[in-house]
Amino acid sequence: MIKQLSIVIIALIFFFACKPTGKNLQDSEHQYTNKLIDESSPYLLQHAHNPVNWYPWGEEALAKAKAENKLMIISVGYAACHWCHVMEHESFEDTTVAKIMNDHFVCIKVDREERPDVDDVYMSACQLVSGRGCGWPLNAFALPDGQPVWAGTYFPKDEWMKILTQFKKLSEEDMPRLEQSAAQITKGIKDVDQIEVVTSESNFNKDEMLSIGEAFLSNVDFEEGGRKGEPKFPMPNNYEFLLKYYHLTQDKKALEGVTTTLDKMAKGGIYDQIGGGFARYSVDGIWMVPHFEKMLYDNAQLISLYAKAYSVTKNPRYIEVIDETVEFITRELKDANGGFYSSLDADSEGEEGKFYVWQKSEIDSILNDERKSNIVNEYYSIKKTGNWEHVNILHGTDNPEDILKEYDLDEKGLNDILAEAKMKLFEFRKGRIRPGLDDKILSSWNGLMLRGLAEAYKVTGEEKYKSLAMENAAYLEKNQLQSDFRLNRNFKDGKSSINGFLDDYANVIDGFIALYQISFDEHWLMKANKLVEYTYNHFYNEDSKMFNYTSDLDPPLIAQKSEVADNVIPASNSMMARNLQTLGTYLYNKVYMDQSKQMMQNVLGQITDTKMPNFYSNWCSLYLDLLNPPYEVAIVGPNSEALRKEMSTKFAPNALLLGGTSEGSLELLKDKLQADMTFIYVCQNKVCKFPVEEVDKAIALMK
Numbered sequence: 001m002i003k004q005l006s007i008v009i010i011a012l013i014f015f016f017a018c019k020p021t022g023k024n025l026q027d028s029e030h031q032y033t034n035k036l037i038d039e040s041s042p043y044l045l046q047h048a049h050n051p052v053n054w055y056p057w058g059e060e061a062l063a064k065a066k067a068e069n070k071l072m073i074i075s076v077g078y079a080a081c082h083w084c085h086v087m088e089h090e091s092f093e094d095t096t097v098a099k100i101m102n103d104h105f106v107c108i109k110v111d112r113e114e115r116p117d118v119d120d121v122y123m124s125a126c127q128l129v130s131g132r133g134c135g136w137p138l139n140a141f142a143l144p145d146g147q148p149v150w151a152g153t154y155f156p157k158d159e160w161m162k163i164l165t166q167f168k169k170l171s172e173e174d175m176p177r178l179e180q181s182a183a184q185i186t187k188g189i190k191d192v193d194q195i196e197v198v199t200s201e202s203n204f205n206k207d208e209m210l211s212i213g214e215a216f217l218s219n220v221d222f223e224e225g226g227r228k229g230e231p232k233f234p235m236p237n238n239y240e241f242l243l244k245y246y247h248l249t250q251d252k253k254a255l256e257g258v259t260t261t262l263d264k265m266a267k268g269g270i271y272d273q274i275g276g277g278f279a280r281y282s283v284d285g286i287w288m289v290p291h292f293e294k295m296l297y298d299n300a301q302l303i304s305l306y307a308k309a310y311s312v313t314k315n316p317r318y319i320e321v322i323d324e325t326v327e328f329i330t331r332e333l334k335d336a337n338g339g340f341y342s343s344l345d346a347d348s349e350g351e352e353g354k355f356y357v358w359q360k361s362e363i364d365s366i367l368n369d370e371r372k373s374n375i376v377n378e379y380y381s382i383k384k385t386g387n388w389e390h391v392n393i394l395h396g397t398d399n400p401e402d403i404l405k406e407y408d409l410d411e412k413g414l415n416d417i418l419a420e421a422k423m424k425l426f427e428f429r430k431g432r433i434r435p436g437l438d439d440k441i442l443s444s445w446n447g448l449m450l451r452g453l454a455e456a457y458k459v460t461g462e463e464k465y466k467s468l469a470m471e472n473a474a475y476l477e478k479n480q481l482q483s484d485f486r487l488n489r490n491f492k493d494g495k496s497s498i499n500g501f502l503d504d505y506a507n508v509i510d511g512f513i514a515l516y517q518i519s520f521d522e523h524w525l526m527k528a529n530k531l532v533e534y535t536y537n538h539f540y541n542e543d544s545k546m547f548n549y550t551s552d553l554d555p556p557l558i559a560q561k562s563e564v565a566d567n568v569i570p571a572s573n574s575m576m577a578r579n580l581q582t583l584g585t586y587l588y589n590k591v592y593m594d595q596s597k598q599m600m601q602n603v604l605g606q607i608t609d610t611k612m613p614n615f616y617s618n619w620c621s622l623y624l625d626l627l628n629p630p631y632e633v634a635i636v637g638p639n640s641e642a643l644r645k646e647m648s649t650k651f652a653p654n655a656l657l658l659g660g661t662s663e664g665s666l667e668l669l670k671d672k673l674q675a676d677m678t679f680i681y682v683c684q685n686k687v688c689k690f691p692v693e694e695v696d697k698a699i700a701l702m703k
Contacts, residue, residue, distance in 0.1 A: 035060070040492040041111040042438045043079040047088060051098035054109045057118055059555075065106040065144040071171050071178075072146070073101060076110040076119050076138040079438035080280075080293040080343040082352065083154045084137040090157045097161060104168045105141075112136065113342060113442060114490050114498055117550050120561050121189060126151035128188045141167050146558050147182035148189075189559045195544040198601040204627045208608065212620055213245050216613050217253055221285070225261030227614065230285035234265065234278060236301035237570050241617040243308055244624055244653040255312065262309055266321050267396035272356065273380065274394065274426050276324030277332075278302055279346075288395050289388055292346035292353040292435075296333055297445045297569050299325050300340075303452035307459045311651035322456050326465065329449070335441060338468075338475030339491060340449050345436035355435050357391040358425075360384045366428050367421055375407055375414070376421045441491040443480045443500055446472060447507030448569070454514035458648035466518060473515050473524065476508060481527075485534040486553075502549045502563065505535050506575035513582055520644065520660040529583055532592070535576065545598050547576050564603060570618035573599060578622050585630060585656055588667040588686075600626060628654055629685055631702050632668050635659035637678025646695045647680070652702060 030049035037048040039056050047054050055061035057074075065072045075092075077084030091097045101107050112119035119138065125148035126134035139160075140151035155163060170178055216238075219227050226232040239258045246254035265271055268287030270279050277299050279290030303325055310318040333341040348355045360382050367373040380394040381387055397403065404414060453469035456462070480488045480496065487500035487508060512528040515521070539547040541562065549561045549572060563572045577599040584592030600622055607616045607623070631652070635643045636659045644657060663669040672681055672691075679691035682701040689701050 036109055040490070040495065040497060041079075041114050041440060042436075043077060043081075043084075043111040043113075044109055046079065046085075047092060047109050050088065050092045051095045051102075052092050052107050053098075053102045054107050057108055057110050057115055061106055061108050062144075062146065068106070069144060070104065070106050071149070071167060072142045072144065073105045073107045074110060074118070074122055074138075074140045074142055074148075075108065076112050076122060076140075077136045078111055078113045078343075079436070080295065080345060081136050082291075082293075082346060083135075085347070087137050087139075087154050087160075091155075091160045094157060097157065097164070100161070100164045100168065104164070104171070106144075112138075113438075114440070116503070117501060117554075117557060117561065120549070120563075121557050121559055122148055122151055124189045124192055124559075124561075125185050126153065128185055143179065143182050147186045148558075149178045149182045149185065186558055193559070193562045193564070195546055195562065195564070195602055197543075197545050197598075198604070200601075202597075202601045202604055204623060206627065209623060209627055210249070212607060212613050212623065213249065213251065213254065215611055216242065216245070216617075216620065217251075217257060219612060219614055220257040220261075222253075222256060222260055224286050225257075225264040226287070231281050231283050231291075232270075232285060232287055233281040233568060234270075234298055234302055235568060235614065235617075236298075236305040237566060237617045237621075238614045239305055240308060241621045241624075243305075243312060243651070244621055246312070247651060247653055248624055248628055258309055259313060259315070262306060262318065262321075263315075266317055267398065269388075269393040269395040271321070272328065273396065274356075274422055274429060275328055275331075276321075276326075277328035278325070289393060290353070292356055294328075294344040296329070296340055296342055296442075297448055299329055300445065300449035300452040301569070303449075304455040307452075307455035308651065308653070311459045311649060319460060322460070323462075326453070326456060326468070330468065332437075335439075335475070337479070338471035339441040339479070340446050340472065342438040342440050342442055342445065344438075348433050348435045353391075353393070355429070355432050357388070357393055358382065359386075360392060362428075363392075363421075363425065366424050371407070372417050372421065375403060375409075375417055378403055378406075379414075379418060439492060443476060443487050443489055443491075443504040444507045444569075446476055446480075447504070447509070447511040450476070450508075450511030451514045454511070454518045457518050461645055461649070469515055469518070473512065476511075477527070480504075480508075481531075485530045486538075486551075487531070487534075499551055499554055501551070502535065502539050502547050502572035502576065503569070505531050505539070506572045506579060509579045509583075510575060513579065513586075516586075517657050518644075518648065520640065520658065520664075522664050522666070525583075525586060525666075528579070529587060532579065532583060545595075545602060546573050564606075565615050566618045567615070574603075574616070574618035574622065578618065578625070581622060581625055582630075582656065585632060586658060586666065586668070596622070597626060625654065631655040632681075632683040632686070632688075633657050633698065633702075634669055634672050634681040634683065634688075635678070636663065636669060636672045636681070637661065637674065638676065639678035643678060643680060643695060647698065650695065650699055652699065655702060 032049050032051045034054045036044045036054050110118050122140040123134055123138055125140055126138060129151055135153050137154055140148050142148045221228045239261055242254040242258050264287050270282045270287045270290045277294050279292050280295050280298055281291050283289045283291060303322055306318045306321050346352050364373045379397050382392045386392050450469055450472050453465045457465035479491050487504045488496035489498040489500045489504050490496055509528045509531045512524040516525040538551045541548050546562050549563050565571055566574055577596045580592040581596035603619050607613050607619060613620055633655045638661055640659050640661055663673045680698040681688045681691045682698050692698050
């Protein structure tokens with residue numbers, strides 16, 4: 001089993017949010033320039049003109065530390081990190097601080113989004129040192145060989161100076177003490193990911209599933225949605241599991257947990273009521289005050305979640321959220337070649353949220369209609385004195401019926417007024433100084449977006465979503481996928497510089513599978529399979545029967561890490577396990593399916609032992625598939641596209657669609673094509689029921 005450096009603590013690393021600077025480094029001449037100037041990462045470039053002699057992570061910095069026998073300072077952050085910016089301004093732009101750092105340490109800056117492997121090592125060190133969750137900026141001190149001796153997060157200048165002085169003194173006077181500390185921390189880091197291979201066959205059963213579901217639901221806030229307490233994070237995969245759990249058990253509390261969360265989020269300040277798209281999290285317990293940065297990975301997964309929820313509930317607001325969020329991403333995060341950028345800053349003009357908040361007087365002036373202005377202000381809780389720090393965050397009322405009654409409106413009349421107001425406010429907001437953009441493209445997050453677009457297309461039939469998905473897949477294939485099926489992780493300014501990690505493969509594989517499911521083009525299924533084969537060759541760990549996070553082609557770090565716990569983004573191992581189960585079904589590959597089951601067995605004890613299985617939500621979805629094997633729904637014949645579209649609008653999370661106008665090459669389609677007829681074959685474990693010609697009849701066969 002994974003040794004319990006509390007999975008909850010591991011999961012909390014995502015719960016400490018940050019924000020970017022949005023600087024334009026070319027606006028003026030600079031007194032200082034360091035080794036980061038040749039990097040493409042916007043986060044690293046933000047520090048390229050610090051007086052600190054920063055190096056990027058790499059052989060040059062490591063060799064310098066060894067040659068000069070100096071401790072390393074490894075400072076980790078990302079472009080959407082507010083406190084990273086604060087510490088930069090207070091300390092890293094200060095020449096007095098920089099002199100101490102330059103004279104006595106080798107200083108390395110790391111973009112955690114480009115190098116999550118490095119971040120994971122030193123974040124684990126921070127958690128071991130502090131005994132709790134850590135966040136960013138992450139600042140670690142390490143021996144010249146990379147072993148960490150201590151790590152912390154944000155420090156004000158005075159405190160940071162004291163820490164620097166302390167480690168300078170220790171390195172000069174008591175190096176054995178630092179070496180002893182490093183040995184202990186390094187052992188702890190390696191122990192965190194120790195996985196015991198479970199050789200006995202697990203008995204996946206309904207009682208155990210219900211127990212997991214009960215524990216899952218015990219953490220849901222049924223009043224405000226999300227997990228109980230604050231801050232509140234979207235955690236989309238949690239609610240995808242609950243939708244699937246509801247489908248199989250008909251437990252109405254599971255559906256209530258999903259709809260309450262999605263309804264409250266869509267009304268809340270976490271959702272950009274004017275321009276669409278979600279901020280990273282809400283600092284309170286009611287989704288009102290966001291940490292204003294917008295991340296691609298959140299929005300991509302939330303598109304998928306709202307699409308699946310719509311297929312269950314048919315709530316038209318969910319379609320609006322999907323459309324507005326895709327429009328936001330297309331407008332502000334899309335590269336001309338089809339890739340999607342990483343994030344938008346929370347800050348503009350040095351203030352958090354300034355781009356997104358309002359004064360009441362602004363709204364009144366822009367709308368220029370007292371009655372409409374009163375309605376809009378009341379609907380969005382706008383106050384003259386502000387509803388947050390003397391400004392207003394737009395968040396929808398929970399009681400629109402009161403406004404309908406007060407202003408003698410019907411629902412359409414209110415919606416028309418709100419739509420007109422949103423258009424005017426959006427046009428006005430376009431004139432404001434925009435938040436900074438992190439325009440690097442990450443394969444992993446684009447894989448999530450590819451899945452999101454495919455899910456949006458399924459439930460709406462809107463061709464624009466399919467076109468965006470096809471364009472994104474072509475982008476990944478052209479720019480990130482190499483001839484030997486190696487993936488690059490990043491892409492910016494026409495080049496990639498980092499070899500892909502397991503999450504890049506896992507999420508792109510999942511995206512390609514999703515594209516097959518909306519196109520029946522086997523090209524994408526075969527590409528997904530080739531990527532799986534590559535991960536076996538370069539990531540698979542025979543000892544643990546899991547996948548390492550880094551490829552065997554990459555220079556080794558002090559510990560080989562394996563990502564298991566699901567978080568804001570599902571763990572790369574849970575994604576791979578589900579990919580193997582899905583592809584194993586499509587390709588009639590028992591090796592894949594057995595491997596998926598083995599991985600589930602290895603982690604199952606952690607799920608059943610914890611009171612918070614929401615930190616294993618993607619594994620829990622796999623458990624449901626292993627307990628209730630998916631239906632193989634083959635749609636074959638000249639009318640297959642129309643029937644596929646109709647079938648896709650139904651919520652059938654345990655059904656895998658396949659087919660086309662021909663039988664193609666899949667074993668599951670063999671002998672199913674009938675002349676001039678289109679049939680739907682509902683099969684399970686390769687055993688098929690009598691074919692039908694209507695979608696509703698096929699759905700009935702799966703109940």
